[in-house]
Amino acid sequence: GTRSEDEAREKAAGWLATDHVPGSFDRRPLHWPLVFPEVFERGGFDAIIGNPPFLGGQKITGALGTAYREHLVHALGRGARGSADLVAYFVLRAHELLNQHGQTGLIATNTLAQGDTREVGLDQVVASGVTIRQAIKSEPWPSKSAALEYCAIWTSRSALSDKAERRADGVVASGITSSLDPEARVTGKPQRLAANVGIAFQGSTILGLGFTMDPAEADALIDKDARNKDILFPYLNGQDLNNRPDCSASRWVINFHDWSEDRAKSYPECYERVLRLVKPEREKNSRKVYRDYWWQYAEKRPALLKAMAGLERVIVIARVSKTVMPAMVPSGQVFNEKIVVFVTDDTAMLAFLSSAVHYWWVATYSSTLKADINYAPSDAFETLPLAELTDDIRELGDRLDTYRRHVMLRRQTGLTATYNLVFDPSCQDEDIVELRRIHRAIDEAVCRAYGWDDLVEQGLDHGFHKAGAYIRYTVGPAVKQEILDRLLELNHERYAAEVAAGLHDKGAKKRGAKTSTQGSLF
Numbered sequence: 001g002t003r004s005e006d007e008a009r010e011k012a013a014g015w016l017a018t019d020h021v022p023g024s025f026d027r028r029p030l031h032w033p034l035v036f037p038e039v040f041e042r043g044g045f046d047a048i049i050g051n052p053p054f055l056g057g058q059k060i061t062g063a064l065g066t067a068y069r070e071h072l073v074h075a076l077g078r079g080a081r082g083s084a085d086l087v088a089y090f091v092l093r094a095h096e097l098l099n100q101h102g103q104t105g106l107i108a109t110n111t112l113a114q115g116d117t118r119e120v121g122l123d124q125v126v127a128s129g130v131t132i133r134q135a136i137k138s139e140p141w142p143s144k145s146a147a148l149e150y151c152a153i154w155t156s157r158s159a160l161s162d163k164a165e166r167r168a169d170g171v172v173a174s175g176i177t178s179s180l181d182p183e184a185r186v187t188g189k190p191q192r193l194a195a196n197v198g199i200a201f202q203g204s205t206i207l208g209l210g211f212t213m214d215p216a217e218a219d220a221l222i223d224k225d226a227r228n229k230d231i232l233f234p235y236l237n238g239q240d241l242n243n244r245p246d247c248s249a250s251r252w253v254i255n256f257h258d259w260s261e262d263r264a265k266s267y268p269e270c271y272e273r274v275l276r277l278v279k280p281e282r283e284k285n286s287r288k289v290y291r292d293y294w295w296q297y298a299e300k301r302p303a304l305l306k307a308m309a310g311l312e313r314v315i316v317i318a319r320v321s322k323t324v325m326p327a328m329v330p331s332g333q334v335f336n337e338k339i340v341v342f343v344t345d346d347t348a349m350l351a352f353l354s355s356a357v358h359y360w361w362v363a364t365y366s367s368t369l370k371a372d373i374n375y376a377p378s379d380a381f382e383t384l385p386l387a388e389l390t391d392d393i394r395e396l397g398d399r400l401d402t403y404r405r406h407v408m409l410r411r412q413t414g415l416t417a418t419y420n421l422v423f424d425p426s427c428q429d430e431d432i433v434e435l436r437r438i439h440r441a442i443d444e445a446v447c448r449a450y451g452w453d454d455l456v457e458q459g460l461d462h463g464f465h466k467a468g469a470y471i472r473y474t475v476g477p478a479v480k481q482e483i484l485d486r487l488l489e490l491n492h493e494r495y496a497a498e499v500a501a502g503l504h505d506k507g508a509k510k511r512g513a514k515t516s517t518q519g520s521l522f
Contacts, residue, residue, distance in 0.1 A: 052090035057083035088121030203335030207298035210277025218252035238318035347397030348389035371469035
């Protein structure tokens with residue numbers, strides 16, 4: 001080569017070494033049109049298949065250098081920031097190299113369809129007009145050596161014909177989203193329904209561990225002075241509800257209700273205890289009302305207490321859980337803020353809240369904490385159009401309540417441990433198989449109560465299906481999507497009817513809304 005060629009080579013090598021990470025490979029760029037001129041004269045490749053290398057988004061800069069990461073973000077990622085895994089940029093590059101009819105088949109880690117990686121990669125690919133023809137959202141890699149979940153996508157740059165089939169996880173779908181889920185038939189957000197107000201409540205925020213004690217201490221205080229019964233109660237939290245075989249509270253709590261300090265003082269031992277253990281903590285609180293009324297709970301939930309009056313039992317679900325399973329428990333206790341309380345003792349409601357219909361709606365419209373569902377009554381329950389609670393559903397609720405109690409006490413397993421068995425395909429113990437049968441019957445009865453006999457006739461496809469990060473015994477993915485579409489349609493219909501009836505006017509009494517539907521609900 002001539003001197004000028006050598007100089008050019010050296011210059012290029014210098015540029016390529018910018019910000020080079022010691023110990024990493026030399027950079028050897030591939031200039032696609034120069035290597036494959038015959039392909040790019042025709043606008044790009046017909047097809048690209050591959051299994052791009054994996055590198056987590058947080059590790060790109062350290063392994064490949066800041067300059068290289070900036071190149072990825074601007075040249076390939078179109079400036080979209082976010083901690084996307086390297087695979088997102090491979091997917092973007094693959095689609096840039098296709099001609100207008102090009103197709104891809106790519107395998108990646110399941111993060112491709114999640115979070116920042118999805119936003120930088122598939123979101124932009126789909127926004128550019130590419131169709132996902134087929135997808136596997138998340139499956140375990142088939143070798144023992146790698147404990148990871150992979151996803152696979154088949155995409156097309158050209159529009160598909162009407163006859164072309166799209167499949168999400170092997171199930172025919174009308175379309176596939178960038179998160180690799182089947183596309184919904186119905187669009188829009190669900191609205192809160194007036195009919196559902198005043199049923200589901202979050203428990204109390206006590207704000208002060210000093211209120212709590214173990215049951216033996218509470219017993220001793222009651223033995224000493226029977227009046228202490230007025231202010232000592234079991235204190236149920238989410239962990240006890242999910243982990244104890246009888247769903248009982250492991251701690252007790254002092255509760256001075258909304259009383260004055262003078263009235264609280266008339267229970268000297270408990271008052272002294274709260275004065276000693278709670279007041280010093282509360283004095284540091286930034287909210288004046290929490291400092292001034294230190295002997296009372298921070299959030300007393302008066303509406304919940306009022307709604308519970310006269311009920312001996314209520315239904316509860318832990319706010320953070322893997323199973324999202326309800327239990328019927330005594331009402332005479334203080335519920336921690338990590339509990340959602342449904343103010344009814346109707347076992348038909350217990351069955352409804354145990355159904356796949358309720359679970360999938362909640363899973364769709366709730367946030368998650370790690371892999372668990374974080375149940376917010378306003379988003380998850382107040383938007384859910386309820387089924388008519390039929391006698392069939394009620395009988396199944398009774399059966400579930402009685403039988404599950406028996407299983408949990410005999411095995412000494414809590415709700416989570418019991419449902420880990422129900423959701424484990426390898427567990428074929430007779431009592432667990434019977435619980436699956438009851439749940440299947442509940443799902444069928446609830447669908448019939450909505451008037452969806454057609455779904456029940458064609459089969460709800462019960463089996464062990466993916467539910468977020470877990471496996472669950474539930475309806476199949478195509479059925480699940482159809483149920484969600486029908487519920488959203490129903491939500492929009494009922495909301496429109498409520499608006500027409502004036503139930504959502506600025507001045508409309510929220511409480512008033514409930515009385516009209518009381519009959520059909522409970």
